[in-house]
Amino acid sequence: MRTILYLIRKEFLQIFRNKFIGRAIFGVPIIQMLILVPAVTFEMKNISLCIVDKDMTPESRGLISRLDGSTFFHYRYTTFSESQARQLMNANKCTLVLEIPRGFGKDTGNGIPGRIMASINAINSSTAQLTWAYLNGVLRDYNADIIRQNPGSLSGQPVPIIQVTNRYWYNEKLVYSHYMVPGILGILVTAIGFILAGLNMVREKEIGTIEQINVTPVRKYQFIISKMAPFLIIGLIDLALGMVLGKLFFKVPFEGSVALLFLCSTIFLIAILGFALFISTFAGTQQQFMFIAFFCMIIFILMSGIFTPLESMPGWAQRVDLVNPVAYIMRINRMVILKGSTISDISRDIWSLVAIAVSFTFFAVKRYRKTA
């Protein structure tokens, strides 16, 4: 134990003697939090709209003003030529081209369904789907209005008799930043742990100081623990920092127990640090490590469910995520912070994380060779 303390002391001395790293350790998470949380959003506003109105009737204008009036759409272009509309779409100047053919106004209200055509730029498929969904929503309201205004012409369209009232649980106002903060907290802790710990280990190999350690009777586990502990502590401080920012700037509710969050993040950090140190035993240079680390982190993070729901991933990907520690912390953070889940609600995830942490650390100790 004393040996470990001496080694940990040495790590801290080195980390904070390096002025750049010493500052970046606390600066990077702050910047990450303040930039990523407001920037990364799937909410869509101001979808640019191009109208080809060949009808020019009060009905068509009514539809257009309704679209323009919604916060989703922004009425940017109007033209009478389909080819010009296509050019605008080609030039990425509009996302949605809405064509209202002649006769739209005459038909609506006369029992004949009015026809319009929507062309949507689907380079980004989720943008396209959302655009379509928003458009449908506006049209539904518009339809209902027509029916209400023309009670006599009730031909096919019945007024809906099931009135649905919905409530969004755990994030009533669908505030996007509330959803992102727990995720970004996970990312921030991942990056600090993974990269710094691994680089630190490989650096000792590169400059040869590890040789001097290997020739001492230090036990392998002692050395690995002394490489993990400082970054575990730093990671938890960064987490605290991130939580304070989330509370102050983004008013995230933090429904659950803060102690539980720290407990889970501790286990998570051990898993990530173990993995990083395991990887570092394969790398001979910092460059090699960075390459592998970057590759692994991208996979861990993109598959973690931070941007896309885990449930919609293919079955094999969900099985891969069983060993992805970031996927667990993502879920845990969101459940504890937004839902106020208790330790018994997430016990399965916690035990899985414990198993991952223990095995990664075990592999790191096992792979680390004092005698080649």
Add this chain to the structure above:
Amino acid sequence: MTGQSVISVSNLVKKFGSFVANDNLSFEVYEGEIFGFLGANGAGKTTTIRILSGLSEPTSGKVVVAGFDAKKEPEKIKKNIGYMCQKFSLYEDLTVKENITLYGGIYGMSKNLIRERTAMLLEKLSFQAWGDRLISSLPLGFKQKLAFSIAILHEPRIVYLDEPTGGVDPITRRQFWEMIYETAARGITVFVTTHYMDEAEYCDRVSIMNEGRIVALDTPEGLKKSYNASSIEEVFVKIARPK
């Protein structure tokens, strides 16, 4: 020199793939002696030292250091040796005192003992003013002397010095050898590799390696006599340069 044997090597072979770095070495090193390990670059000296320190596993043969088998108990060997790398490997971003404390702590020395030895060491090297300076700011000669002192901080039975005086000025080299004598006088066996033939003359016994094999092993006097040479340098040239 009639001490007990502290290093005993018989039929040591170390291969890296098809390359034979150590080809059937057998020798003994006795307690308290200064054992010179000579050889051209790439002769396999560092490989041997790494095996004797438990850093590298022998391919075959028997190696016993301080009573422990290098293949089975390398970690026990490590408790009993000090090792000074060819490549300087103290922490450059720590101060002199921090490095000493770290290694003292690793070897399980008590806080008081560390403090005591630190003070002693700094005084002996007349380093007192340098205790709080970063290693990276020290001149090479000081660094080498410090590395040596740290290697024997825990009073090991054997200390390995791998080309400790490479690139060091003659005065520091001389001081370094005074330190080696002092260490050996305290009963610590010194196993030293060098390129400087004058240094070989200071050793109790000298072995000369060539292409992975030990081709000569004797006292400096004995070597000069049997090769009919006036200096070790001459002996070395006669051996290393094929006729």
